[in-house]
Amino acid sequence: MSETKKGSKKNVETLEQVTIRFAGDSGDGMQLTGHQFTDTTALVGNDLATLPDFPAEIRAPAGSLAGVSSFQIQFSSREIQTPGDHPDVLVAMNPAALKVHLSDLRSNGTIIVNAANFNKRNLQLAGWDSNPLEDGQTLVDYKLIDVDMTRLVGEALSDMGLPPKIIARSTNMFALGLLYWMYSRPMDTTIKFIETKFKSRPEIVEANKRALQAGFNFGYTTEEISTSYVVLKAKKPAGTYRNIMGNQALAMGLVAAANLNGLRLFFSGYPITPASDILHILSGYKHFRVLTFQAEDEIAAVTSAIGAAYAGALAVTATSGPGMALKSEAMGLAISAELPLVAINVQRGGPSTGMPTKTEQSDLFQAMYGRNGESPIVVLAAATPADCFNTAYEACRIAIEHMIPVILLSDGYLGSGSEPWLLPDIDALPPIKNHKVTDSNGEFYPFDFIDQEAMARGWAVPGTPALEHRIGGLEKDSRTGNVSGDYDNHQQMVDRRAQKVAVVARNIPLATIHGDDSSELLVLGWGSTYGAIRAAVDSARKQGYSVSQLHLRHLNPFPSNLGELLLRFPKIIVPEINTGQLTRIIRAEFLVDANVLSKVSGKPFFPSEIEERIIQILGEK
Amino acid sequence: MSVNTAEIEQPALKRKDFVSDQVIRWCPGCGDYSILAQVQKTFPELGHRKEQIVFISGIGCASRFPYYMNTYGFHTIHGRATTVATGVKLANPDLSVWVVTGDGDSLSIGANHLVHLLRRNLDINILLVNNRIYGLTKGQYSPTSEPGKKTKSTPFGSVDRPLNPPAFALGSAGTFIARSLDVEGKHLQKMLAAAYQHKGTSFLEIYQNCLIFNDNAFVDLSEKPHKLEHQLLLEDGQPMLFGEGHNKGIRMDGHRPVVVDLEQDGYSVDDIVVHDKSDKMLALMLSELTYMADFPTPLGIIYQEQQDTYEDLVHRQIEAAVQQLGKGDLQALLHEGHTWIVD
Numbered sequence: 001m002s003e004t005k006k007g008s009k010k011n012v013e014t015l016e017q018v019t020i021r022f023a024g025d026s027g028d029g030m031q032l033t034g035h036q037f038t039d040t041t042a043l044v045g046n047d048l049a050t051l052p053d054f055p056a057e058i059r060a061p062a063g064s065l066a067g068v069s070s071f072q073i074q075f076s077s078r079e080i081q082t083p084g085d086h087p088d089v090l091v092a093m094n095p096a097a098l099k100v101h102l103s104d105l106r107s108n109g110t111i112i113v114n115a116a117n118f119n120k121r122n123l124q125l126a127g128w129d130s131n132p133l134e135d136g137q138t139l140v141d142y143k144l145i146d147v148d149m150t151r152l153v154g155e156a157l158s159d160m161g162l163p164p165k166i167i168a169r170s171t172n173m174f175a176l177g178l179l180y181w182m183y184s185r186p187m188d189t190t191i192k193f194i195e196t197k198f199k200s201r202p203e204i205v206e207a208n209k210r211a212l213q214a215g216f217n218f219g220y221t222t223e224e225i226s227t228s229y230v231v232l233k234a235k236k237p238a239g240t241y242r243n244i245m246g247n248q249a250l251a252m253g254l255v256a257a258a259n260l261n262g263l264r265l266f267f268s269g270y271p272i273t274p275a276s277d278i279l280h281i282l283s284g285y286k287h288f289r290v291l292t293f294q295a296e297d298e299i300a301a302v303t304s305a306i307g308a309a310y311a312g313a314l315a316v317t318a319t320s321g322p323g324m325a326l327k328s329e330a331m332g333l334a335i336s337a338e339l340p341l342v343a344i345n346v347q348r349g350g351p352s353t354g355m356p357t358k359t360e361q362s363d364l365f366q367a368m369y370g371r372n373g374e375s376p377i378v379v380l381a382a383a384t385p386a387d388c389f390n391t392a393y394e395a396c397r398i399a400i401e402h403m404i405p406v407i408l409l410s411d412g413y414l415g416s417g418s419e420p421w422l423l424p425d426i427d428a429l430p431p432i433k434n435h436k437v438t439d440s441n442g443e444f445y446p447f448d449f450i451d452q453e454a455m456a457r458g459w460a461v462p463g464t465p466a467l468e469h470r471i472g473g474l475e476k477d478s479r480t481g482n483v484s485g486d487y488d489n490h491q492q493m494v495d496r497r498a499q500k501v502a503v504v505a506r507n508i509p510l511a512t513i514h515g516d517d518s519s520e521l522l523v524l525g526w527g528s529t530y531g532a533i534r535a536a537v538d539s540a541r542k543q544g545y546s547v548s549q550l551h552l553r554h555l556n557p558f559p560s561n562l563g564e565l566l567l568r569f570p571k572i573i574v575p576e577i578n579t580g581q582l583t584r585i586i587r588a589e590f591l592v593d594a595n596v597l598s599k600v601s602g603k604p605f606f607p608s609e610i611e612e613r614i615i616q617i618l619g620e621k
Numbered sequence: 622m623s624v625n626t627a628e629i630e631q632p633a634l635k636r637k638d639f640v641s642d643q644v645i646r647w648c649p650g651c652g653d654y655s656i657l658a659q660v661q662k663t664f665p666e667l668g669h670r671k672e673q674i675v676f677i678s679g680i681g682c683a684s685r686f687p688y689y690m691n692t693y694g695f696h697t698i699h700g701r702a703t704t705v706a707t708g709v710k711l712a713n714p715d716l717s718v719w720v721v722t723g724d725g726d727s728l729s730i731g732a733n734h735l736v737h738l739l740r741r742n743l744d745i746n747i748l749l750v751n752n753r754i755y756g757l758t759k760g761q762y763s764p765t766s767e768p769g770k771k772t773k774s775t776p777f778g779s780v781d782r783p784l785n786p787p788a789f790a791l792g793s794a795g796t797f798i799a800r801s802l803d804v805e806g807k808h809l810q811k812m813l814a815a816a817y818q819h820k821g822t823s824f825l826e827i828y829q830n831c832l833i834f835n836d837n838a839f840v841d842l843s844e845k846p847h848k849l850e851h852q853l854l855l856e857d858g859q860p861m862l863f864g865e866g867h868n869k870g871i872r873m874d875g876h877r878p879v880v881v882d883l884e885q886d887g888y889s890v891d892d893i894v895v896h897d898k899s900d901k902m903l904a905l906m907l908s909e910l911t912y913m914a915d916f917p918t919p920l921g922i923i924y925q926e927q928q929d930t931y932e933d934l935v936h937r938q939i940e941a942a943v944q945q946l947g948k949g950d951l952q953a954l955l956h957e958g959h960t961w962i963v964d
Contacts (some may be wrong), residue, residue, distance in 0.1 A: 462673070
């Protein structure tokens with residue numbers, strides 16, 4: 001579809017979906033640019049998914065490959081599940097950004113560069129032997145729009161007398177303005193944002209607004225660009241939407257669980273990438289009477305939460321893999337003391353310090369088995385940024401209703417990725433029943449079950465008259481909680497702790513299949529691979545392949561129908577950002593021939609990678 | 622003493638009300654028995670409601686303490702009593718929270734947490750039972766063991782330099798630092814009551830004899846007649862006198878403490894330094910006496926100051942936010958920022 005815009009000689013084309021990657025130096029403001037484009041795109045009504053990707057260093061050397069920061073967004077007029085495989089457009093603010101990201105760009109894709117930064121020094125730093133903008137080879141398969149953004153912004157701001165540094169810092173707004181023109185987006189959201197963010201510095205507001213406008217105008221006037229594009233509103237279920245990142249949704253889910261169920265939220269954390277945002281966000285929710293505690297270390301974070309749980313709060317701690325390793329002894333204490341606790345692991349690349357800002361799903365075994373002794377624990381995983389809200393609520397529900405600790409797995413991709421979120425009806429969230437005891441009714445035994453079905457002991461919190469009792473991490477008598485070295489009692493308690501996890505299966509939904517209830521191939525997944533799997537399975541099904549998807553939120557215990565469902569499929573593959581952790585659990589648990597599709601590069605799966613495997617297994621059509 | 626909601630009219634409690642039904646499993650003759658007895662004797666006098674009292678411990682001999690108190694109790698993991706206590710106190714500031722810990726538990730594996738509890742100044746009472754040895758693991762040297770100490774893990778003698786508990790607490794911005802001795806029942810009771818009354822973190826080091834693995838570690842302080850020569854019983858506003866009939870004292874020679882004999886050296890009581898528990902310089906000097914030969918060991922309140930407690934500041938900030946922003950509205954929270962409607 002093509003038409004001519006009024007007053008312009010340019011064509012307007014309608015596209016179904018577009019993937020753009022903004023890339024530049026860590027100091028170039030690419031994350032901010034990406035977030036602005038995202039906010040505007042959400043308000044336009046497109047479906048979207050984003051993938052920020054930045055170095056672990058705050059400022060790696062300027063112009064270096066290590067210092068490149070990027071932000072990818074896919075937006076569409078139909079429902080989409082991922083931030084896209086290969087970008088249609090790459091915005092490269094310097095030679096290093098072009099070097100790092102060029103190979104991901106689809107052929108015939110568009111490259112927009114700030115030509116001013118392609119000087120000798122920057123080309124050298126990025127390892128270009130020749131200037132790719134001029135060598136007539138490197139970029140022949142692409143459509144290059146090279147713009148001296150620095151000069152054009154400088155001209156737009158020439159009467160303001162600003163230092164070159166400020167001018168250079170405004171070039172990201174030029175790029176944003178240009179893309180707003182190219183994709184027919186309004187600028188008002190970003191203008192409002194600039195006016196609020198730099199309220200105290202009017203000259204910066206003016207500089208950024210002018211740069212944004214200059215970029216927009218450049219698109220309108222330049223002969224280098226002949227077409228602009230429209231991506232229509234996506235058809236989505238009716239309701240109110242907002243754009244949401246996973247860590248934000250998690251924080252809100254925790255507040256909802258406390259707020260709607262008469263509990264005080266106690267949240268403790270120690271700064272760690274990529275989980276710190278949860279602490280940041282919750283510490284701003286003091287008017288919800290959220291109690292946040294920045295502990296001196298990971299161990300103090302989890303143990304203070306255990307203390308708060310003992311004292312009757314909804315206690316939550318969040319960290320990433322290395323922090324989770326430090327918390328493991330204390331997790332055992334929560335299991336032994338049968339206290340409700342939610343421990344969130346926003347997973348990142350490992351082992352050791354690993355790749356702090358890159359995503360991975362490699363802590364499933366750690367969550368399942370990473371403690372001393374027989375110490376089973378409930379494990380959940382969120383599937384999408386918005387799903388973090390429901391999963392957080394669900395983790396709290398299970399912890400409180402079963403008097404049991406729960407590990408919630410998220411990851412860096414979910415934590416900082418975003419998508420439109422159909423806001424939930426909070427009245428429809430399930431009420432959470434707690435087991436607080438206020439009356440001894442004669443004799444009180446702290447380890448007697450007050451709810452037999454949930455295998456939950458009474459939550460007799462300090463301050464309650466006549467219920468004074470002692471608990472601890474030593475093996476305890478199954479009724480009184482007193483220290484017990486009795487062999488039969490220990491066997492009974494080991495069995496009890498396993499059963500406590502097992503009975504949670506009665507209190508969670510059954511697993512469901514997307515696609516045909518039985519088909520030739522099942523793609524089984526958990527966590528953040530949801531979107532890529534869904535896109536791959538839907539695409540393969542459209543091509544006539546007999547393939548279905550089953551995605552797990554509950555990893556321990558599994559939904560009680562999982563075994564039966566798995567047996568319907570002759571072939572099962574499990575895409576995982578690890579070397580096959582769920583795969584091995586599934587094989588051991590159900591004796592089925594599940595096979596891993598593994599990728600552990602620090603990047604999420606592309607749908608195409610999963611689709612290729614599906615086609616490979618089922619044969620070309 | 623602060624007025625606490627828990628200190629309202631109630632039937633008077635007796636010592637036996639604080640005795641649990643558990644058989645005590647410390648070695649016969651262990652100093653911990655005396656410490657437990659003094660706690661159980663002191664508590665009825667504090668007038669705090671029993672259900673509002675929580676004992677929290679880590680791992681070690683002394684950390685079995687909560688099981689023997691008929692209050693709320695939590696025997697946690699090694700080194701972490703202070704952090705569990707922090708969570709308990711933050712979640713419910715009305716509780717009277719007591720940490721019972723040892724020199725290994727809180728000065729070795731849990732030393733980091735001890736620093737941070739002290740500097741935050743939560744109203745928590747720490748009973749640091751110091752026997753200068755690892756008892757429960759059967760006799761390894763601890764961070765407070767003296768240099769050269771021969772133990773199972775140091776058959777040729779320890780080369781570690783010992784840690785000085787009151788100096789550690791002072792360096793951590795502690796607001797109440799005191800010391801007592803397991804067998805000095807009356808003194809210990811007095812210190813327990815003072816720790817309770819202090820609003821802020823109370824750090825009470827209690828020297829305790831481990832007769833199995835480190836017997837007589839504090840014999841100079843515990844047995845007559847020579848204990849008088851070795852105990853410097855601190856009283857706020859009183860000169861630092863000690864010895865038989867208070868015949869000796871501490872005189873400051875510039876910034877250096879000197880032991881003087883009032884009968885032989887020609888000094889009078891007026892020459893003796895007067896204890897001022899609010900004087901941090903004096904407190905540093907007293908802490909340093911811990912390992913100084915030829916000086917008596919200070920017992921009593923070494924240092925005390927009043928500061929806001931962490932839990933008060935935290936809860937005040939929360940209430941101020943509620944005042945300023947209005948009570949949080951979940952629906953509004955979900956809708957904050959940019960939203961759009963799909964019909």
